[in-house]
Amino acid sequence: MWIATAPGQSVPKEAPGLKVHLINPSSVSFGTAVITPRWQYVLAAATPRSFGDPVLVDETLSQLRPDSIRAGDAVGIGIHTANALRGYEIGKLARSRGAFVIFGGIHATLYPDEALELGGAHAVVKGDGDLAWGRALADCREGVPKPMYVGGQIEASDFVSARWDLVPRNRYMWASVQTVRGCPKHCSFCSVWRTDGQRPRQRASDVVIEEIVQLRRMGFRFIALADDNFYPVTLTDLSLAVQQKNSARLNELKSIRAERFELMSRLAQLPDDMVFFTQITMEAAEDPEFLDAMKAARIKGALVGVESVTPEGLKDVYKDFNLAGEKLTEQLRTFRRHGVHVLGSFIFGLPSDRPETFAATAAAAISAECTFAQFVMLSPYPGTVDFNRWEKTLGENPPTVAGIPLTRRWLIPQALRPKLYWDHPVMSAEEIRSRTQGVWDSFYSWRPIWKRSKFIKSNRGRLAFVLISRIYRMMYADSGIATDSARVTWSGRWARWMAKPCRYLFAGSPMPHLEVPERRQPDLESPALVPLSL
Ligand code: SF4
Numbered sequence: 001m002w003i004a005t006a007p008g009q010s011v012p013k014e015a016p017g018l019k020v021h022l023i024n025p026s027s028v029s030f031g032t033a034v035i036t037p038r039w040q041y042v043l044a045a046a047t048p049r050s051f052g053d054p055v056l057v058d059e060t061l062s063q064l065r066p067d068s069i070r071a072g073d074a075v076g077i078g079i080h081t082a083n084a085l086r087g088y089e090i091g092k093l094a095r096s097r098g099a100f101v102i103f104g105g106i107h108a109t110l111y112p113d114e115a116l117e118l119g120g121a122h123a124v125v126k127g128d129g130d131l132a133w134g135r136a137l138a139d140c141r142e143g144v145p146k147p148m149y150v151g152g153q154i155e156a157s158d159f160v161s162a163r164w165d166l167v168p169r170n171r172y173m174w175a176s177v178q179t180v181r182g183c184p185k186h187c188s189f190c191s192v193w194r195t196d197g198q199r200p201r202q203r204a205s206d207v208v209i210e211e212i213v214q215l216r217r218m219g220f221r222f223i224a225l226a227d228d229n230f231y232p233v234t235l236t237d238l239s240l241a242v243q244q245k246n247s248a249r250l251n252e253l254k255s256i257r258a259e260r261f262e263l264m265s266r267l268a269q270l271p272d273d274m275v276f277f278t279q280i281t282m283e284a285a286e287d288p289e290f291l292d293a294m295k296a297a298r299i300k301g302a303l304v305g306v307e308s309v310t311p312e313g314l315k316d317v318y319k320d321f322n323l324a325g326e327k328l329t330e331q332l333r334t335f336r337r338h339g340v341h342v343l344g345s346f347i348f349g350l351p352s353d354r355p356e357t358f359a360a361t362a363a364a365a366i367s368a369e370c371t372f373a374q375f376v377m378l379s380p381y382p383g384t385v386d387f388n389r390w391e392k393t394l395g396e397n398p399p400t401v402a403g404i405p406l407t408r409r410w411l412i413p414q415a416l417r418p419k420l421y422w423d424h425p426v427m428s429a430e431e432i433r434s435r436t437q438g439v440w441d442s443f444y445s446w447r448p449i450w451k452r453s454k455f456i457k458s459n460r461g462r463l464a465f466v467l468i469s470r471i472y473r474m475m476y477a478d479s480g481i482a483t484d485s486a487r488v489t490w491s492g493r494w495a496r497w498m499a500k501p502c503r504y505l506f507a508g509s510p511m512p513h514l515e516v517p518e519r520r521q522p523d524l525e526s527p528a529l530v531p532l533s534l
Helices: 038-046 080-096 106-110 111-118 129-142 205-218 235-243 247-267 280-286 288-298 311-316 325-335 355-367 385-394 408-413 429-443 448-453 461-482 487-508
Strands: 002-004 010-012 020-024 033-035 055-058 072-078 102-103 122-129 149-154 171-176 222-225 275-280 299-307 339-348 370-378
Touching: 020 038, 020 080, 020 355, 038 055, 038 072, 038 129, 072 080, 072 129, 080 102, 080 106, 102 106, 102 129, 106 111, 106 122, 111 122, 111 247, 111 325, 122 129, 122 205, 129 149, 171 205, 171 487, 235 247, 235 280, 247 288, 247 385, 280 325, 288 299, 299 325, 325 339, 325 355, 339 355, 339 429, 355 429, 370 429, 385 408, 448 461, 461 487
Parallel strands: 020 055, 020 072, 033 171, 072 102, 102 122, 122 149, 171 222, 222 275, 275 299, 299 339, 339 370
Antiparallel strands: 002 010
16 A cells, blocks of 8 residues: 655555665656656565565655655665765765665666765665665665675576556656667777676567556556667678678577567557657668568667767767768668657767867758757766776876865766866867757757657647657756756756646556567578578
């Protein structure tokens, strides 16, 4: 039995013994959020039933109520670099109230000592929490948590399915389901391949589809396939295995690919009001069979890491498997031709960038028919090649802000945090920031958005697209790069105000009797799996 409290928070009416809390920290709350924080629902499922249902607090919806934490409770806090500071505040607060504090997530995996020193942690779970979380809780119950639990990189068959029965249904636009962890690439600004590994750990379609059907039964129509890279086997990988006559490798790749097609064929059998979104590398555009299967599966959009429109920029980030120039535009358009909308992701501030790169990138995003785009400033993220290189250049005594070394920039209070961390060969940090903001402004001004919406037939649909584009811009751009606090506050208010009605555009009527589509045995010799061109 559950009673409602603040939006996004619920507590068991009677909570015997140690109560488990799972907290997603955030300094800003919108009352409504775009995507469910999947980790909370996975760890809720990984919580042994003897502890009762955990209390989930997602601070992107509403802030934690400190008095909900009692002495002897166990508080799990998941952090990434951007919300680590808020996570540490919560950790110290929970510890001061007598609770056991356990940190996890990418940032705690990379900096476990920091969580122990600054976040009031009794314990840190490093790596995948699916199995290690239960061990940490059992030790808390005995009163003897260990400082470290090594979760490592578990096999896909051990991934825990999320407990969606705990989700506050009316607070999120999208639910999130993971189909694969890990990415075989090695981009210099990305930590995924180092923390989740380069070997794709792919879940069987059975467990994925069961979660998705459960969500659709509850009324979620929009599902983000929250994967590191939805396209783990490229045609180049297959071709190399053929050339090398490596049949063991070829069979392994074919079976990963077969599972992808299997999943997509089952998604295609779900109600046609469903929409999926994922994250994919640009090479998928060379694989028409894959794109057609995505279209049939209603995977209507994908975040594609374009990063740079110049060959020099791609070299800067170790992403020379991407195309540049006219070929790049053509490749991105291929997604559109196959019915997959692109959210193009671009980085500014690369050493090879010049003032003219900004306008060229904005023009490329438009001519490549990107439906959405994000423009981020290059930042050294812990766990990446770029970060290690940058940290080394600053030496033993890096510069400080408010007494905090720049190499621990996430600990610097938000208002004092620099916007850019590298000296650029030809532009100042302020020039890069203001030019980046200019590109956001031009891509998301009313007229271009309205023009981009022309693929939608109804006026109501076009209007919804315009609103969603504006919300996306307010939520993601101004909070990150604007220096004008009035603009940030106004954007936050606007996004908060608009997000609520927009949520209804995403909701569907519950379908409690929806069946799970059946599995069909894949044909490993099918031309879709090993195209004849190889
Ligand atoms: S940026 Fe994308 S393609 Fe590159 S390593 Fe990270 S997940 Fe893989």
